[in-house]
Structure formats: C-alpha cells, structure tokens
Amino acid sequence: MIEAVGLTKRYGDRLAVDHLTFTVKPGQVTGFLGPNGAGKSTTMRMILGLDAPSSGTVTVNGRPFVELDNPLREVGALLDAKAIHGGRSAYHHLLALAQSNNLPRRRVDQVLELVGLTEVARKRAKGFSLGMGQRLGIAAALLGDPKILIFDEPVNGLDPEGILWIRNLMKALAAEGRTVFVSSHLMSEMENTADHLLVIGRGRMIADCTVQEFIDANSELAVRVRTPEPTRLAELVTGAGGRAVPDGEGTLLVTELATDRIGDLAFDNGVRLHELSPLQASLEQAFMELTRDSVEYHAAVPAAGQEDRA
Amino acid sequence: MTTLTVPATLPPVQGKAGIGGALRAEWTKIRTVRSTLWSLVAMAGISIGLMSLIAWATMHRWARFEPREKANLTQHPLEIVLARPVFVCQLVVAVLGVMVISAEYTTGMIRSTLQAQPRRLTILAAKIAVFAVLMLVVGELLSFAAFFVGKQIIAGHIPVSLGDAGVTRSVIGAGLYLAVLGLFSLAFGAILRHTAGAITTVLGLILIVSNLTGLLPDSWGHHINAWMPTNAGLLILQPHQAPDDLLSPWQGLAVFSGWTVLLLAVAAVLFKKRDA
Numbered sequence: 001m002i003e004a005v006g007l008t009k010r011y012g013d014r015l016a017v018d019h020l021t022f023t024v025k026p027g028q029v030t031g032f033l034g035p036n037g038a039g040k041s042t043t044m045r046m047i048l049g050l051d052a053p054s055s056g057t058v059t060v061n062g063r064p065f066v067e068l069d070n071p072l073r074e075v076g077a078l079l080d081a082k083a084i085h086g087g088r089s090a091y092h093h094l095l096a097l098a099q100s101n102n103l104p105r106r107r108v109d110q111v112l113e114l115v116g117l118t119e120v121a122r123k124r125a126k127g128f129s130l131g132m133g134q135r136l137g138i139a140a141a142l143l144g145d146p147k148i149l150i151f152d153e154p155v156n157g158l159d160p161e162g163i164l165w166i167r168n169l170m171k172a173l174a175a176e177g178r179t180v181f182v183s184s185h186l187m188s189e190m191e192n193t194a195d196h197l198l199v200i201g202r203g204r205m206i207a208d209c210t211v212q213e214f215i216d217a218n219s220e221l222a223v224r225v226r227t228p229e230p231t232r233l234a235e236l237v238t239g240a241g242g243r244a245v246p247d248g249e250g251t252l253l254v255t256e257l258a259t260d261r262i263g264d265l266a267f268d269n270g271v272r273l274h275e276l277s278p279l280q281a282s283l284e285q286a287f288m289e290l291t292r293d294s295v296e297y298h299a300a301v302p303a304a305g306q307e308d309r310a
Numbered sequence: 311m312t313t314l315t316v317p318a319t320l321p322p323v324q325g326k327a328g329i330g331g332a333l334r335a336e337w338t339k340i341r342t343v344r345s346t347l348w349s350l351v352a353m354a355g356i357s358i359g360l361m362s363l364i365a366w367a368t369m370h371r372w373a374r375f376e377p378r379e380k381a382n383l384t385q386h387p388l389e390i391v392l393a394r395p396v397f398v399c400q401l402v403v404a405v406l407g408v409m410v411i412s413a414e415y416t417t418g419m420i421r422s423t424l425q426a427q428p429r430r431l432t433i434l435a436a437k438i439a440v441f442a443v444l445m446l447v448v449g450e451l452l453s454f455a456a457f458f459v460g461k462q463i464i465a466g467h468i469p470v471s472l473g474d475a476g477v478t479r480s481v482i483g484a485g486l487y488l489a490v491l492g493l494f495s496l497a498f499g500a501i502l503r504h505t506a507g508a509i510t511t512v513l514g515l516i517l518i519v520s521n522l523t524g525l526l527p528d529s530w531g532h533h534i535n536a537w538m539p540t541n542a543g544l545l546i547l548q549p550h551q552a553p554d555d556l557l558s559p560w561q562g563l564a565v566f567s568g569w570t571v572l573l574l575a576v577a578a579v580l581f582k583k584r585d586a
Binding site: 048069071072080084085088093107 | 425
C-alpha cells in the first residue's frame with residue numbers, strides 16, 4: 001500500500017508535482033501514466049525518500065520510506081537502469097545491496113537466476129546492454145522479496161521478449177498479492193498490464209480509475225455508415241436521438257446511437273447500406289486527448305498529425 | 311527464465327538494517343571497483359619503488375653534493391624515505407577519497423544505495439569508517455615499509471633508526487596524515503558531488519593555496535599559513551619541530567583533523583538534506 005496526500009514538489013517556481021493524492025493498493029498492477037515531464041519520476045523519487053516533498057506526505061505500509069526498518073524487504077524499486085557503478089560486477093552490486101539489509105548471500109544468486117543474468121554475473125556492468133541493465137535493476141528490486149514494487153518505465157529499451165517477460169512478471173507479482181506500481185508514458189503498454197490507472201499531466205491528477213472505466217469514459221463510440229441516401233439516413237438518425245455528421249461522399253459518422261439500432265433503422269425504412277462499421281477510439285488516442293493540454297513540450301506539428309503518433 | 315514468481319526462501323526478518331550492514335556493504339563496494347586496487351598499487355609503487363629509486367640515485371651522486379646539501383639531507387633523514395613519497399602519495403589518496411563518494415553520484419549508484427538504506431547518516435558514517443580504516447592500514451603499512459627499505463639504501467651516508475628522536479612518531483604520523491587526508495578529500499567529494507570539481511579543489515588546496523598563503527604579509531600571514539589544513543598536517547612527518555613552526559607536530563595533526571571534522575560535518579548536513 002502506497003498512500004500520497006497532497007504530495008507536492010516545487011523546483012523554483014515550477015510545480016513538478018502538484019498536490020497529488022492517491023492510494024496504490026496491493027494485489028493489482030497500478031499503472032502510472034502521463035506524458036514525459038508529467039512528474040511521474042519525481043513522484044516515485046519522493047515515495048522512495050530520494051527527494052523531499054515541498055509539501056504533503058507519502059507513506060509506504062503506513063510509514064515514510066526513510067523510517068522503514070529493512071527497506072529492501074518492504075519496497076523494491078527500479079528507477080532507472082543506470083543506478084549502478086559500471087565498474088562493479090552485477091554480482092557485487094547486488095551483494096552490497098543485500099549486505100546492507102542483512103540478506104543472505106545466496107539470495108543474490110537466486111535473483112540473478114530469476115532475471116537470467118547468472119552467466120554474466122561476474123562481468124562488469126558497464127558492458128551491459130540497456131535490457132541487461134533493466135534486468136539487473138529488477139533483480140535488485142526483488143532482492144528482499146518485497147511486498148511493494150515500484151518500476152519506472154521498466155520496458156524502456158527492451159526487446160519484445162523482454163517486454164513480454166516484464167509484463168508477465170508484473171502480473172505474477174500482483175497475483176501474489178503484492179503492490180505493483182509501474183509508470184509509463186505509453187497507454188498501449190498499460191492497456192494489457194494494468195488493472196488500475198493513475199493518469200497525471202503537468203504534475204496534476206487527471207484520472208484515477210480502473211482501466212475499464214478509463215476506456216468507457218474516454219473512448220467515444222462512433223459508427224461509420226456508407227449509403228447512397230445519406231441525407232435521408234441522417235434525418236432518421238437524428239429522429240432516433242443520434243447525431244450524424246457527413247464524412248465525405250456518401251458517408252456519415254454516427255454517434256450516440258448503437259450499430260444495431262442504425263442497421264434496424266435503415267432496414268425498417270428501406271435505406272440501402274453499403275457499410276456499417278463501428279469505430280472505437282484507441283486508448284492511446286483517448287490518453288493523448290486527455291493529456292493534450294498538459295503535455296510539457298509540443299512538437300511543432302499540425303493537430304491532424306497527432307492522430308498518427310500513437 | 312521460466313520462473314516468474316519469486317521463491318520465498320528468505321529467513322525471517324531480524325532487527326533493522328543498520329550500521330553493521332552498511333559497513334559490510336561499503337566494504338564490498340570499495341573492494342570491488344578497480345580504481346581502489348589501482349590506487350593502492352600506485353601508492354605502493356610510489357612509496358617503495360619510486361622512493362627506492364630516488365634514494366639510490368641520491369646515494370650514487372653523494373660525492374658530488376655540496377657540503378650544504380649533504381648537511382641538509384643528514385639533518386632531515388626522513389626527507390627522502392618518507393616526506394617525498396607521502397607528498398606524491400597524497401595526490402592518489404585525494405583522488406580516491408573524493409571518488410569514494412562522488413562516484414556514487416556520477417554513476418547513479420547513490421539511488422540504489424539510498425533505496426537500500428535511506429538513513430543517510432548511516433551510509434555516510436559507514437563510508438567514512440571503511441575508508442578511514444583502509445587508508446590507515448595501508449598508510450601505516452606503506453610508511454613502515456618505506457622506512458625500512460629506504461633506511462637500508464641510505465644507511466651509508468644518512469644513518470637513521472626508529473630509536474632516533476621523533477622518528478617513530480614521524481613514521482606512524484605519515485600513515486595518520488594519509489588517513490586524515492583521505493577523509494578531508496571524501497568530505498569535498500560529498501559536498502561537491504562532482505568528481506573533477508572536488509579533485510581540483512582538493513589538489514588546488516594542497517598544491518597551490520597552501521603555498522600561496524606563505525606569501526602573505528608577515529605576522530598574520532605566517533599564522534594563516536601555519537593553520538592551513540595540509541601545512542599543519544604535514545608537521546607530523548618532521549622528527550624535529552623547526553624553530554619558526556607555530557605548531558608542534560601533534561598540534562598540527564590536530565588542526566588538520568579539526569578542519570576535516572568541520573568539513574565532514576558540513577558534508578553530513580548537506581548529504582542528509584539534499585535531494586539525491
């Protein structure tokens with residue numbers, strides 16, 4: 001359980017994190033979503049006591065992180081794959097961390113095995129690829145068999161196999177009853193992994209809901225209808241309480257009316273249809289729509305181009 | 311990589327992660343980077359190898375020295391075997407001391423360190439203790455080794471023994487000086503958190519500022535110069551207190567230690583307060 005109340009971080013006159021209040025519950029994967037620069041990493045650093053909040057509080061298992069008796073046994077975190085001394089071997093990196101929390105030496109071998117780094121354990125970490133670095137960071141997070149896991153953009157730089165591995169790992173950890181808190185700037189990444197979502201933009205909470213609620217609230221259904229009689233169908237749709245907008249020659253975009261109803265309406269009134277296809281805005285689009293106003297740095301592209309950026 | 315779940319084979323939690331674990335962790339960290347090994351090899355090379363070479367060359371050319379030079383060397387028998395090697399060794403110790411902590415920041419390791427042990431003063435205390443003991447042991451071993459090796463080489467013209475007044479204290483003092491200097495440098499590393507900046511600062515203080523203060527106008531300049539950290543600290547290497555020295559050898563080392571404690575206190579306050 002991670003609980004933040006009014007969590008705020010100010011750098012000069014810029015608010016990186018702006019009064020965030022949220023709870024991350026055990027037994028599920030909670031996705032922490034937001035564009036780059038939204039304040040995700042800063043929030044995670046405050047959870048771990050690396051940065052001090054300007055105001056507000058954040059606790060893990062009811063206590064500030066810095067007061068935990070055996071931090072690695074309660075919280076495991078992967079903030080970035082570069083939190084290592086490249087001149088040290090993976091084994092010795094993990095050994096030093098294990099020793100600081102009085103964990104047995106054999107635990108180091110176990111986590112190395114678990115993340116698949118046993119063969120390179122004695123090699124210096126500076127030669128590791130980004131993916132291997134991520135695996136080493138995850139090994140460190142798992143050292144103390146903690147009940148709470150925090151991952152900041154864990155799939156960055158991983159190959160498809162690694163991405164799948166991390167997804168499954170996060171789900172398995174949550175299924176064991178652990179609290180899993182994972183950040184990403186890609187909605188598509190969360191779609192398949194997370195149960196609950198916290199969406200932030202410019203340091204503020206935009207949405208705190210389940211993934212399903214997020215989909216329902218943010219992906220508006222539209223139906224594309226192609227017909228030789230668009231004008232007549234548009235009248236029928238409007239009469240039935242829907243909205244129809246012309247979308248090119250002989251095509252309508254209908255909203256607020258289900259696909260079946262439109263089909264029945266056309267059949268009952270003898271209107272010929274050439275196409276009847278439901279369109280669902282992707283979560284990626286919904287996310288971009290939601291956070292558009294809060295993106296820190298916009299690329300100078302026309303608005304229409306954004307649809308292609310998913 | 312078929313296992314996904316974490317095998318729960320850890321012993322039950324006992325007590326807290328504290329200074330004991332932090333000391334073991336810091337010892338593992340310092341012994342598992344190559345820069346430590348290379349630094350110690352360099353120190354040994356300077357104290358024994360380079361010193362022997364210079365001592366041998368001095369003896370070889372002895373006949374050609376002016377009487378004044380001969381007298382000077384005989385009056386300061388530890389100059390060749392101790393003072394000069396320490397003066398070079400201190401550059402290595404300064405770099406190593408800075409890097410013990412600055413490397414945590416330049417590599418990003420500090421974030422892992424503080425996640426495992428967020429009580430920051432525990433971390434800093436462990437770093438200080440581990441590095442101090444390492445430098446003290448290595449410093450004493452090397453200064454005694456240098457003394458005994460050097461003594462044999464210069465015995466023909468510059469006889470010296472541990473029984474001579476102030477000599478044992480000077481040999482022990484050389485190791486102490488290097489240990490204190492290591493912590494002095496570590497403090498700068500912790501305060502500046504930047505390897506190049508901290509090394510430049512420490513070396514600048516040792517090599518330049520401490521000499522420049524000797525150029526200040528008389529009376530008060532003389533005092534400032536005497537109380538400069540390494541000027542005071544180096545007095546411990548001299549068997550005899552020179553007539554114009556304001557501080558005794560032990561007072562000098564105390565002044566140097568005082569500076570170091572002060573800097574470490576500043577480092578501790580900043581280390582605890584700042585975002586990592």
